[in-house]
Amino acid sequence: MELLAKLEQQLQGLHDQNLIRKRRSVETACAPRVMVDGRELLAFCSNDYLGLAAHPRLAQAMQQGVELYGTGSGASHLISGHSRAHTLLEQRLAEFLSPHLVQAQALYFCTGYMANLAVLTGLAVGDKDTEIFSEALNHASLIDGGRLARTKVSVYPHADVAALDEMLAASSASTKIVVTDSVFSMDGDLAPLPALLALCEQHDAWLVVDDAHGFGTLGENGRGALEHFGMHSPNLVYVGTLGKAAGVGGAFVAAHRTVVETLIQRARPYIFTTAAPPALAHALQASLDVISGDEGRERRAHLQALVAQLHDSLRLKRWQLLPSQTAIQPIIIGENDETMRLAAALYEQGIWVGGIRPPTVPAGSARLRITLSAAHTADDVRRLADTIQTLERT
Numbered sequence: 001m002e003l004l005a006k007l008e009q010q011l012q013g014l015h016d017q018n019l020i021r022k023r024r025s026v027e028t029a030c031a032p033r034v035m036v037d038g039r040e041l042l043a044f045c046s047n048d049y050l051g052l053a054a055h056p057r058l059a060q061a062m063q064q065g066v067e068l069y070g071t072g073s074g075a076s077h078l079i080s081g082h083s084r085a086h087t088l089l090e091q092r093l094a095e096f097l098s099p100h101l102v103q104a105q106a107l108y109f110c111t112g113y114m115a116n117l118a119v120l121t122g123l124a125v126g127d128k129d130t131e132i133f134s135e136a137l138n139h140a141s142l143i144d145g146g147r148l149a150r151t152k153v154s155v156y157p158h159a160d161v162a163a164l165d166e167m168l169a170a171s172s173a174s175t176k177i178v179v180t181d182s183v184f185s186m187d188g189d190l191a192p193l194p195a196l197l198a199l200c201e202q203h204d205a206w207l208v209v210d211d212a213h214g215f216g217t218l219g220e221n222g223r224g225a226l227e228h229f230g231m232h233s234p235n236l237v238y239v240g241t242l243g244k245a246a247g248v249g250g251a252f253v254a255a256h257r258t259v260v261e262t263l264i265q266r267a268r269p270y271i272f273t274t275a276a277p278p279a280l281a282h283a284l285q286a287s288l289d290v291i292s293g294d295e296g297r298e299r300r301a302h303l304q305a306l307v308a309q310l311h312d313s314l315r316l317k318r319w320q321l322l323p324s325q326t327a328i329q330p331i332i333i334g335e336n337d338e339t340m341r342l343a344a345a346l347y348e349q350g351i352w353v354g355g356i357r358p359p360t361v362p363a364g365s366a367r368l369r370i371t372l373s374a375a376h377t378a379d380d381v382r383r384l385a386d387t388i389q390t391l392e393r394t
């Protein structure tokens with residue numbers, strides 16, 4: 001069949017460029033040690049930054065959630081799928097983020113991908129007088145949200161506040177939306193959020209912050225990037241994901257209640273999908289208890305200590321980390337082939353680190369992406385650093 005032949009040819013093209021992605025079937029819970037093909041691996045590739053994905057307290061809350069609410073929501077939120085568990089979670093999240101927002105309200109989504117589509121389409125769609133200013137290294141979901149919004153999207157260079165200032169000043173749009181990752185997912189660096197917010201306030205623009213990798217890990221209480229930088233503003237629209245540090249799944253938008261009401265009424269990725277299982281929302285209450293309590297603070301401190309340890313162990317060595325201070329610790333390799341060869345060499349020695357290639361990162365900047373978790377020990381990180389030192393470049 002010609003249709004299949006065309007797809008096969010395209011797949012062959014990916015093969016030839018070493019861009020074929022393979023899934024591995026993990027036989028155990030998300031943790032530093034996982035079983036794959038019956039073999040134990042020490043994994044440094046999950047986003048389970050606080051080690052909550054297999055936490056007994058969350059597991060117990062999930063079971064209780066199933067007993068209370070069953071396994072499925074049965075409908076979309078605006079029909080009959082909006083459970084009390086969703087309402088209580090949204091109230092809790094709004095309260096948690098309220099030190100940083102004005103008249104905070106929160107909205108729970110099935111995934112962060114959908115939350116980002118919803119924010120950009122909900123705020124902008126159908127309005128030709130809106131311009132979105134998108135950071136060059138933004139996550140794919142923000143790029144896709146901009147496309148779906150069918151409005152003008154201008155990309156500003158990575159972390160370049162001066163360039164953004166010029167672009168905002170030159171824009172005649174009546175609604176301006178600046179959108180950025182807080183922690184860049186493939187580099188681990190932080191966006192200059194206070195400077196971006198100052199610009200947004202000056203130009204009467206929204207600042208949409210995608211804190212997928214900051215929520216739970218940054219800030220004294222785990223409130224994320226806004227707490228880390230001590231930010232507070234009516235211009236902020238905050239997106240936090242709940243499947244990474246929070247250890248469960250889904251995401252939320254927290255913003256002024258008028259923004260949230262607009263999303264409920266207009267955002268198609270919110271309206272036209274089945275609500276996430278209420279048991280997830282119930283389990284997330286336990287996650288927030290851990291994140292905001294002493295245990296969360298201890299886990300964040302341990303994670304920071306591991307980041308420092310990894311940097312210390314690789315200092316002045318052959319393999320150089322990017323200067324990231326977060327749990328995301330990439331080593332830039334460059335070529336796709338070499339990156340995948342090095343990832344395979346680590347895998348051979350029982351260490352699982354992701355090899356990241358285009359289009360996830362720009363061509364020529366393929367990398368090993370190490371992610372640390374509070375569930376790792378100092379010994380785990382020592383073994384990682386020692387094994388990296390054994391790698392040879394071709």
Ligand code: PMP
Nearest residue numbers: 111112113139181185212241243
């Ligand atoms: N934003 C960023 C920066 C991300 O890294 C991700 C997930 N990789 C998302 C959004 C999407 O979140 P989710 O996985 O919950 O869909």
